[in-house]
Amino acid sequence: MALVQWNEAKYSVHEERIDTQHETLFELINRLHDSMKEGRSKESIPPTLEALAAYTKQHFGYEEGYMKRVGYPNLEQHRAQHQEFVHTVESFISDYNSGKVGLTFQIINYLKDWLVSHILKTDKQYDEFVAQK
Ligand SMILES: [Fe+2]
């Protein structure tokens, strides 16, 4: 079973491209989780981790551009959360690549929980702002 299931009613921020990007991020996290479960760690984890980091950055860039376009006032605080997460993921990847740490279910759950709570608590705020404009 997938670790995290996309649900339009629950997660949508009413911007089609962003919703699609969030859904893709869920898929990447599920792929990591499946790799761990199936013990295919060595081959499939590094490329999935890289893909997750790259896609996360691409998504954050698009989302920040969107918030700017709609004149969202809390862009800077939102951007700071993105930067902190990118930093966490990148330092994990470098520790993973150097053999200092391994990937665990705890880490995958952390990534999933961060993403879910960021969408629900932080991304939803620009959705509300746009809806009230
Ligand atoms: Fe965000």
Ligand SMILES: [Fe+2]
């Ligand atoms: Fe987002």
